[in-house]
Amino acid sequence: MNIPEEVGKFTQIFNGLMALMRRFIFRVLRAGPIPNHISFIMDGNRRFAKKHNLESVHAGHRAGFISVTYVLQYCKEIGVPYVTLYAFGFDNFKREPEEVKCLMDLMLEKVELTIEQAISGNLKGVRVIFAGDLNSLNERFRASAQRLMEITEENRDLIIVVCVAYSTSREIVHAVRESCVRKSDDGNCNVVMELNDIEKYMYTSVVPDPDIVIRTGGGDRLSNFMIWQTSKSLLHTTAALWPELGLWHLVWAILKFQRLQGYLQKKQKLD
Ligand code: IPE
Ligand code: MG
Numbered sequence: 001m002n003i004p005e006e007v008g009k010f011t012q013i014f015n016g017l018m019a020l021m022r023r024f025i026f027r028v029l030r031a032g033p034i035p036n037h038i039s040f041i042m043d044g045n046r047r048f049a050k051k052h053n054l055e056s057v058h059a060g061h062r063a064g065f066i067s068v069t070y071v072l073q074y075c076k077e078i079g080v081p082y083v084t085l086y087a088f089g090f091d092n093f094k095r096e097p098e099e100v101k102c103l104m105d106l107m108l109e110k111v112e113l114t115i116e117q118a119i120s121g122n123l124k125g126v127r128v129i130f131a132g133d134l135n136s137l138n139e140r141f142r143a144s145a146q147r148l149m150e151i152t153e154e155n156r157d158l159i160i161v162v163c164v165a166y167s168t169s170r171e172i173v174h175a176v177r178e179s180c181v182r183k184s185d186d187g188n189c190n191v192v193m194e195l196n197d198i199e200k201y202m203y204t205s206v207v208p209d210p211d212i213v214i215r216t217g218g219g220d221r222l223s224n225f226m227i228w229q230t231s232k233s234l235l236h237t238t239a240a241l242w243p244e245l246g247l248w249h250l251v252w253a254i255l256k257f258q259r260l261q262g263y264l265q266k267k268q269k270l271d
């Protein structure tokens with residue numbers, strides 16, 4: 001056997017052992033309540049690039065995209081039905097055009113790859129939904145996002161909401177506008193608005209409110225992310241930068257959710 005073959009064999013054995021270990025850990029974790037919906041504020045890609053002397057911030061973002069794949073795989077294995085990813089905030093458009101382009105290109109690459117996986121039957125039960133001001137994105141991205149949403153529409157094992165060009169402020173404005181237009185016969189906004197009229201037209205109305213928001217990169221803010229939907233969610237912050245988020249961070253966050261179950265349920269009943 002030559003060296004590449006040996007390395008390949010070793011990697012295969014190692015991955016198999018890791019998968020076995022995860023199965024065991026997740027089985028233990030499932031003895032307690034599993035969050036129905038986890039939201040991730042993915043922060044720290046550029047700091048990761050700097051910390052590891054990568055050639056550019058782009059490499060940091062690329063590392064962040066690899067992390068997304070792993071985290072989603074873990075969530076699926078644990079049995080979390082809904083995951084939301086804050087992939088690109090509306091304010092991120094204010095970054096250098098070159099960085100915005102890099103993020104858009106990476107997202108497009110990922111979307112196109114996921115379409116291929118879905119077509120070849122390798123996505124296994126995963127539904128992808130894009131939420132945000134999608135009209136502000138370029139035509140090619142919009143078309144690919146739309147296609148991915150359509151071909152995964154029937155899947156129910158894991159529902160992933162990717163928030164792109166998203167901010168809660170814009171989401172609320174969009175929902176109010178939309179419900180005004182729908183409620184008034186002639187486009188006149190002189191109508192009585194109820195809470196559920198607005199909620200119906202939120203970008204993220206397809207998913208229940210998050211149980212946990214996990215923010216990486218050490219920040220303690222929600223950064224205009226699902227502010228309306230997270231009043232009762234547990235906020236878990238970790239100093240780990242997004243590309244560093246691993247299995248143990250996720251397990252730790254879920255254990256914290258389980259430990260605070262009584263408190264969270266009491267709070268939900270009181271509000
Ligand atoms: C998050 O990481 C990337 C996006 C979701 C756009 P950052 O690019 O904000 O990285 P830091 O926080 O500056 O390190
Ligand atoms: Mg940041």
